[in-house]
Amino acid sequence: MRLKVILSTVVAFMMLQNVQAQNGWNWPEDEKLRKEAETKNVLYSDHLRNDNYKAAKAPLVWLLKNTPDLNASIYINGAKIYEALEAEASSEEEKFVLQDSALLMYDLRIKYFNDKSNVMNRKAYTAYKFYKDRQDKYPELYSIQKENFDLNKEETHLNNFIGYMDAIRRYKATGGEITDEEVIQVYDEVNEALKAKGGHEKIQEGVDKIFAATVDIDCDLIENKLGPRFLEDTSNIDLATNIIKLSFVGKCLDSEVFLQAAEVVHRNAPEYALAKLIAVKALQADDYDKAEEYFKEAISLTEDNTKKADIYVSMAEMSAKRGRKSDARSYAMDAVEADPSKREAYNLIGTLYFNSFDACKGGQSRVQDRAVFLAAYDMYRKAGNSQGMANAKAQFPSKEEVFTENMQVGQSISVGCWIGTTVSLQTRD
Structure with a gap:
């Protein structure tokens, strides 16, 4: 068994010498020191290959002390060895020493072999793993992470x-x-x-959550800190996007800055949900023209008929509020056409008809004037609104009024004014 180990070490030594000669190892000029370095290098490499990290440590330390510029591999492997030993350490004190030693490998690798951007990325990852639960190391952890990001930017590892x-x-x-x-x-x-790295939604979500837990996000932050920066450059899409996200977190959707940011982002990347949100906020501010513009924009950005129907209902309600009854009815019917289950659209039309009595009555015929309630009843019936139906029926003409005007129940009569429909004559009694 001992002979096999010796032979294995000799073979490894010979192979390593051949590889090293080709890869520019910086062997000492002193022949005795070189022989010792070659032996230590083979020993620690062999132990590392067999996952014997404890045995690998001593020859590695000799190399680090006596031939620090030998090759970058002694620092790459050194970090592996110290991290493996740290995972096996039983005491907290020992763990801390090994953690610091592992991180020192990255610093020495940079010192002797540069490649700083790549090495810092690796050091930052290891530092976070080791120091995230060590409060005494938070200043150092922050410093390492900041140095790495400032150096690498979009080349920072995810x-x-x-x-x-x-x-x-x-x-x-x-x-x-x-x-x-x-x-x-x-x-x-x-x-x-x-963004330059290509998005990565889960990482972005994590970054957003941590940011929200770091800074008190409220309307003051958005309006008085982010707002002025955005207003200086309203073409800053990234800042506008952040304002939108933070406004949701801080419940600051009524902020003027939020609405302006939403419009900028929407212009850059039109989206149904954002167009609808802008329209709703404009409607709440009684800016009907802007609301109508963005409602129509939202409809054009979706193929979902249920979503379209929702928008049409909102537009119908807005038009009714503006006194545009014909437009309101038209939008309500568009809603039903897009989604027949939107029966509330019929209810809206019924209410428009019901409330049109004073505006539409001619004063010549009580039966004719009350025909608006018959039209309202039909719409409430389609909506399934029994209370609305009852209220409308209570306003139907009486039998006496129908008889007096020489009309008959069941006959068709026209409803004029803006309503312009035909109903079947009914009485309330």
Whole structure:
């Protein structure tokens, strides 16, 4: 068994020498030191290959001390060895020492072999894993994450976006010197980098949640901190998008800044939900022209008939509020055509008819004047509104009025005015 181990080590040593000669290893010029370095390199590599991290540590430490610029691999493998030992450590004190040693491998690798952007990405990930639950290390964790992001921007590894934002959250929550304005600035930069990287919805959701837990999001933040920045450059789509997201979190949908941001984002990327939201907010502000514009825009952006019907009902209600009864009826009928289950549209028309008595009565015939209630009854019936039907029927002409005007129950009579329909004559008694 011992002979096999020796032979294995010798073979590995010979193979390693051949590879190293081709890959530019920086062996010491002193022959004795070189032989020792070659032996240590084979020993730690062999132990590492067999997952014997404890045995690999001593020859590795010798190489780090005596030949620090030998090859980047001693730092790459060194980080692996210290991380593996950290996972096996039994005491917290030992774990902390090994964590610091593992991170030192990244620093030394940068010192002797540069490749800083790549190495910092790896260091940031490892630092977050080790330090996220060590409050004494939060300033250092924040510093590492910030340095990595400032260096790499959109080249930052995906997991490090979450790590960076969470490092800020932990640092700020424990008294770190970072203001809300600085957090917002970082959040903007992170969003911009994520967008350049191609989106990544789950990472974005994580970043948004951490940001919301870091800064007190309220209407003051949106209107007085983000708002002025946005108004300076209303073409800033990323900032406008952030304002929309944060407005939902802070329940600030009545803010003028929110509405302006929504319009900017919609112009850049038209979307049904956003168009509808802008229309609803405009309607609440009695800006009917804008509401109508965006309601129509919303309809054009969906193939879902139920959604179209919802919009038509809203447009019908708006037109009724504006006194545009014919338009209101037209939109209500569009709603039913799009989705026959929208029976409330009939109810809206019934109410329009019912309330048109004073405007439409001619004063020449009580029966003719009350025909609007017959038309209202028909609409309430289609809507399934029994109370509306009862109210309308109570306003039908009486038998006596029908008899006096020489008419008959069941005959067709025209309803004039804006209603312009025909009904079957009925009486209330």
